[in-house]
Amino acid sequence: MCDAADEAQLTLANGLRVHLHHQPHAPRGAALVQIDAGSHHEPEAWPGLAHLLEHMVFNGSAAFTHHARLMAWVQAEGGRVNATTQAASTAFFFEVSADKLADGVARLVDMLAAPLLTEEALRHEVTVIDAEYQLLKNHAETRCDAATDYAFGALPAMRRFHVGNQASFGDDIPALRQALWHYHQRFYHAGNMVLWLQGPQSCAELAALAQQFGSAFAASAPPAAPFALPGPINLPYGFALACAEGAACLRLSFWLREWNARDAEALMLLQQLALDESQNSLLAALRAAELCEEIRLLNPYRTAQAAIVTLEFSLTSPDYAVARTTEAWFLHWLAMLPALSSARLLHYASLARRAFWRLPPLEQLRQRAMGFPPPAKADDILLSWSHLLPQLTERQMTRLWSAEQAATQEVETQGFRLPMRVLEETPASLPVPVPTLGFFTPGRALTPPTLPDASVPLTAIEVPGDQPVLLLRPAFGAMVSDAQGYLMQTALRSVAGDILHRGGQLLMAEHQGVWYFQIRGEAALLPVALAAAIESLTALSGAVYAQGERAWRRAQRADVSIRALLSLLPRVLRNETHDGPPLDALPQRGWEACLAGGDDALRQQLAHLLSRFPGQINQPQATTAIPPPAGQQHLLPAVEGDAALLLFCPLVENTAACLAAWRLLALVYEPLFFQRLREQQQVGYVVSCRFHQSADRAGILFALQSPRYGIEALLAFIERFLAEVTHDLERLSEAAWEQKRTTLRNALRATAADSLTRAREYWQRMRHDTPSISEVQLAQCDRAQLLHYHQRLREQPECRVQLASAPGFLP
Ligand SMILES: [Zn+2]
Incomplete structure (x- = not known):
């Protein structure tokens, strides 16, 4: 567990703020750069510009192009990388094995400080974003988010188009490129950015890393002007939004005018309290009364001075009375919070901290930068809490009730057409009976259970x-x-x-x-x-x-x-x-x-x-193994208007040699598949290939989703890729092979930081039906052997499982 001594903050000479988090024994390291500018900062003439720049910087920079780019490099290293553009901030982040952290930071910094922004890449990304927009138009969560923002129309940027599409970017590529440069110069400089690093390296080592690479950012230009916030805004009572059948929900959103960064810590506590599912909790009561199934805490808008906090309740029925009762119970619960003792609050906060420390490094960094982070010192939470709580008032709250057929007239907002209507104000004094709600009291004693006579082998x-x-x-x-x-x-x-x-x-x-x-x-x-x-x-x-x-x-x-x-x-x-x-x-x-x-x-x-557990425990089974469902094709109706294909190629034999080959092949395929099908051929917006384990079967999984091609065409893309990659396997240098082997060796050696996951993985490896890869097998897995297994993967289509969906299929 980390304490204050394991973290440090500094500011570089160029103005870059740096947060360092030393996590002893962590097998992986993570880095995140946050820019204090997002969609709301883009010029009105260029809707989607902030999002477009987020995409563009991945397309090569002064020192790293093609295979050396962060995206391709992280994929080849078996890590994770992503980015997000929000209203007032943009973040770029990745996670790799700890010894590669410096190589990743070098790439991340270079792409943000010195992106190439070529016209060719620009033309390409405009079509990628246009496809993303087509997808998001029908995405239920995106639509619900846009409807939530709609109530905050007093902030003009809240209803503006931010995703961007072909029409908003236009055909004048040089002009678009100029606008991107301008935006980049204005906001992507050291004084407007924060760098976060986390890994097993000491804080001093992490600081040296930050110095070495972070100094590459341009020194601070004049600080970006903070938003001019309107004074107290009059929130509408609420809106109703029509959504798909069975997806009813209620969102209660609070406008926090007094927001400061520490409030994010208090949100961590609010989340822990609201999502508590123990006896007598709000959630347990809502579930028992069949009103609501899950609660989520969202933070859709955050600047240095103000924020929106949303509680989302997934409702069991599209009946408005269910939403009304849920709201009344929640407000009753909210009114109980100021009376909670410090001991109770600290108890709930300790649960949240524990959950935080179990997150993978990248998730921890994301929570710290954009989510609900733990306070540096446990007791600090009480101060943040007393600052947050008074801001959560019904007067500063607006509602979004979403249910099938809740509205018919369409409203245009953020580039989406949403069936919405104004929600009629209902008197607050509805006589709603509220159940007895309670909070956990720390320190209650445990009573050991009486043991039955029988027992099972364990x-x-x-x-x-x-x-x-x-x-x-x-x-x-x-x-x-x-x-x-x-x-x-x-x-x-x-x-x-x-x-x-x-x-x-x-x-x-x-x-x-x-x-x-x-x-x-x-x-x-x-x-x-x-x-x-x-x-x-x-x-x-x-x-x-x-x-x-x-x-x-x-x-x-x-x-x-x-x-x-x-x-x-x-x-x-x-x-x-x-x-x-x-x-x-x-x-x-x-x-x-x-x-x-x-x-x-x-x-x-x-x-x-x-011995009392339902079902037999550790008994010799009379059952035989489930036969492999090879050669099957399964069809689902499409959710949107495009085709999707999953092709799972399980091991062709249940041996360690095959497993080692499969894992190495996946490391070769993964970056090439993405490059060729997504970047070069622009097949669709979901293009992925990776080693995958599911239901005790190991295999390589190909995933494609495309608005342009049908299932047969998608399958043909994969076949052609597999045919062409034979050539790559033959040409790959010895050094490249050794690098793949090292990546796999590191992945096999890595033990999960979380003890539950670790125990599960140990047990899984010990079970008799799972082959495990030894060092010898890894060494034996040479080019000839890989080519042999690559051919078998290609030539045994009867082993594959194929799942597809396309418009027009009936289940
Ligand atoms: Zn995007």
């Missing part, structure tokens, strides 16, 4: 970690369907909420297409948590079944075709046949269970308790 494994972890997963050949997984998850929600308060964690979740039941916590907590979980699972009420089905349906809903296909993949690989939820049964076919860490006394207790 495997123990040794995994380095701070707390013991109990893991259950479906036995070999058995499976937990999505419907069953969501049913169990729903049944366990309130127990999970309580365990979180006691310093542990209970998680029923799908990882790589397999549903795991997982508990971690102190040795005294684990048996209590397991007993409570078993009690919930063995007494499923009708209400829980209904909630489980709703959770399952929500998970099925995807507003991007490729995501719908991705969530279908594990179901296809598991040979899940039924389309509907089996509302009668939990999985009975058996579980494998193990305890990672902990002593024998704990193992004994859990072994006795598990």
Whole structure:
């Protein structure tokens, strides 16, 4: 865990502000640059300019072009990279293995300080953004965001077009390029930027890194003028927005006129309180009354002086009365917050901090820069809280109720046509009965459960970690369907909420297409948590079944075709046949269970308790393995008007040699696939190829989504790519091979920083049906062997699983 000594801040001579976060033992490092300018800063004549520049800087810079660019380089290194343009800020960020952090920072800084902005790249990115706009037009979340902003029309930029498209950029490429240069000069200089670095390097090493590269930014020009904010703005009562069936929600948005940066820390606490799912919490009460399923906290607008904070409630029905009651309960809950004691607030804040430290490095940096970061000192949260809370008043609040057929007349805003209407004000004094709501009281004692006489065999494994972890997963050949997984998850929600308060964690979740039941916590907590979980699972009420089905349906809903296909993949690989939820049964076919860490006394207790767990535990299975669903094609109706294709190529043999080859091939394919199909041939806006594990199967996954081509054409693109890449494999230099091997070696050696993930990965590697790659196999995997497996991948199409969606298909 990090404390204040592990972080540092400095300002370089050129004015660049730098935040450093030393994270001991972290296998990966991350960097983020934030520019204090976003869509609201772009000239009115050029809608979309800020977004366009965000795209353009990835297209090559003074020192790094082609394969050396950040985008291509990070992909080849098996890292992650992305960027986002917001109302008043823009951020660029990446994550790679820690030893490569400096190489990445060099590229990131160069592309922001010295982008080439060539006309050729500009022409290309205009078409990319136009395609993105076509996609976003139908994207439910984007539409809901635009409708949320609409209520803040007192700020003129809130209704302006920001995404950009072919029409807004026009055909005069030199003029567009000039406008980009101008915008870049005005805002992309050291005084208007913040650099964040995080990694296992010491703060001194990180500071040296920042010095070495951060000095490349142009010294501060005169500071960008802050926004002239209007005085107190009169918020409308609210709006109604028509949305897709089954996607009803209520958004309550607050205008925070007194915002300062520290309020973001208080939002971390507000989020923890609002999303608490333990007994008597707001969320538990809303769920029990079948009003709302999930709550999200959003921060759609943030400048140095003001912000908008939104609470989103996903509603169970399009009935307006459900939205009204939800709002009344929330406001009642909000009114309880000022009375919370410091001890309680600090308790909730400690839970949020714990969750923060479990995030991957890049997520931590994103939270620090743009989200809800933890305070440097725990007690500081109380001060921020007392500053935030008085700003959350009903007077400073506006509503967006979104439901099917909630409105018919269209409003044009941010370049979207939205069916919206003004929401009629309803008297606040509606007689809505409010349930008893409560907050967790720290320090309540635990009562150890009574142990049954029977017991089951329970495997123990040794995994380095701070707390013991109990893991259950479906036995070999058995499976937990999505419907069953969501049913169990729903049944366990309130127990999970309580365990979180006691310093542990209970998680029923799908990882790589397999549903795991997982508990971690102190040795005294684990048996209590397991007993409570078993009690919930063995007494499923009708209400829980209904909630489980709703959770399952929500998970099925995807507003991007490729995501719908991705969530279908594990179901296809598991040979899940039924389309509907089996509302009668939990999985009975058996579980494998193990305890990672902990002593024998704990193992004994859990072994006795598990005898009551629904389904058999660690019993020799009479079942055979699920047959591989090879050569199958599955079709889904398209969500939007374009075609999407997922092609999964599992290992052609279940050996370590094949696995090593597959992983190396994926490292070769990944950057080339993106370059050729996305950048050169402009096939579509989703173009990806990577090594992928799902439902206990390893393979290479190709994903394409395109507004221009049909499924057959997309498939032909992949086939042609695979044919052409043979040539690349033959030509690849020895040095390049060695680099791929090193990247893979690092990936195999990396252990997850989070103890739960670590325990799961250890167990997965130990299981008999999973080959693991040794150093010898890696060395043996030479060019000849890779070419051999590459040919087999190409020549065995009957092994592949193909999922597709296109307009006009019926399920
Ligand atoms: Zn974009």
